Amino acid sequence: MKLLAGNSNKNLSQKISRFLKTRLVNSKIKKFADGEIYVEINENIRGNNIFIIQSISSPANDNLLEMLICIDALKRSSAKNITAVIPYFGYARQDRKVVPRTSISAKLVSNLITKAGADRVVTVDLHAGQIQGFFDIPVDNLFTTPIFYRHIKKRLKLNNLVCVSPDAGGINRTRGLSKILDVGLAIVDKRRPAPGKSEVMNIIGNVKNKVCIIVDDIIDSGGTIVNAAKMLKSKGAKEIHVYITHGVLSGDAVKRIKNSPIKNLVITDTIDNSKKINGAKNIEILSISNLLGEALKRISNSTSVSDLFK
Numbered sequence: 640m641k642l643l644a645g646n647s648n649k650n651l652s653q654k655i656s657r658f659l660k661t662r663l664v665n666s667k668i669k670k671f672a673d674g675e676i677y678v679e680i681n682e683n684i685r686g687n688n689i690f691i692i693q694s695i696s697s698p699a700n701d702n703l704l705e706m707l708i709c710i711d712a713l714k715r716s717s718a719k720n721i722t723a724v725i726p727y728f729g730y731a732r733q734d735r736k737v738v739p740r741t742s743i744s745a746k747l748v749s750n751l752i753t754k755a756g757a758d759r760v761v762t763v764d765l766h767a768g769q770i771q772g773f774f775d776i777p778v779d780n781l782f783t784t785p786i787f788y789r790h791i792k793k794r795l796k797l798n799n800l801v802c803v804s805p806d807a808g809g810i811n812r813t814r815g816l817s818k819i820l821d822v823g824l825a826i827v828d829k830r831r832p833a834p835g836k837s838e839v840m841n842i843i844g845n846v847k848n849k850v851c852i853i854v855d856d857i858i859d860s861g862g863t864i865v866n867a868a869k870m871l872k873s874k875g876a877k878e879i880h881v882y883i884t885h886g887v888l889s890g891d892a893v894k895r896i897k898n899s900p901i902k903n904l905v906i907t908d909t910i911d912n913s914k915k916i917n918g919a920k921n922i923e924i925l926s927i928s929n930l931l932g933e934a935l936k937r938i939s940n941s942t943s944v945s946d947l948f949k
């Protein structure tokens with residue numbers, strides 16, 4: 640078993656490597672003056688099982704291409720088996736044609752990863768579970784629910800909690816957490832008048848005097864969550880805590896969250912935000928390195944990954 644780190648999230652790769660007590664493969668990934676990416680593997684990997692760790696986070700196009708070129712380099716270096724470990728699977732939100740004459744980029748990206756030579760994909764909280772079916776190779780989709788569950792149990796009293804889905808698409812995810820916490824469920828009726836813009840129409844369920852836990856897979860501009868938090872407050876919510884796997888945090892998102900009624904936003908390190916959130920007192924990062932490391936160990940030893948979530 641060998642680990643190769645792409646440039647998107649070196650901190651997470653190093654944590655996984657420490658967990659597995661396996662050093663990262665000696666490699667050189669650089670750019671030519673015109674922006675073309677160059678990858679060189681500087682040690683023998685013939686016959687090895689290789690895990691390349693790379694999130695398709697901003698700059699998404701560079702990070703995606705870097706991963707594809709790494710996979711190609713590994714394949715041409717006679718690696719026995721290549722697993723693309725993609726903590727944040729970018730382009731996943733374009734998983735169907737919402738209006739005519741658009742691309743289904745999630746499918747295109749899946750094709751590119753397979754065509755480049757990956758034998759397996761490991762990812763975390765895919766935007767839509769059915770993206771697994773875009774691949775004809777095995778996909779292990781890991782869940783952050785156990786990490787969030789432990790954090791909530793440690794920090795909050797369960798007797799006054801309600802889990803809130805910020806839109807209809809997130810109901811299953813939110814129901815999963817509300818079920819294991821054994822608390823109620825509320826839903827935000829969100830509309831998207833245009834891509835990147837969100838409007839909250841109403842709240843379905845009782846949130847008055849409740850401590851609300853909003854759960855989502857992605858926070859991008861922060862519009863969805865901040866609008867939901869404001870509406871929850873206007874409906875009498877006592878406190879708002881937010882748990883989101885992927886902190887995309889584009890543009891003014893951090894500022895928007897800092898100035899919002901959100902008491903605490905918890906994200907994971909599928910995307911490296913260590914510099915971006917500097918100084919935001921209501922944003923906390925939990926590491927998924929041990930979960931990913933344990934999953935990679937199990938894949939390498941051919942033992943069950945789903946047992947991790949029982």
Ligand code: R5P
Nearest residue numbers: 856857858859860861862863
């Ligand atoms: C949408 O379906 C996703 O689950 C997120 O709710 C969305 O991507 C968040 O975007 P933003 O923070 O820009 O509102």
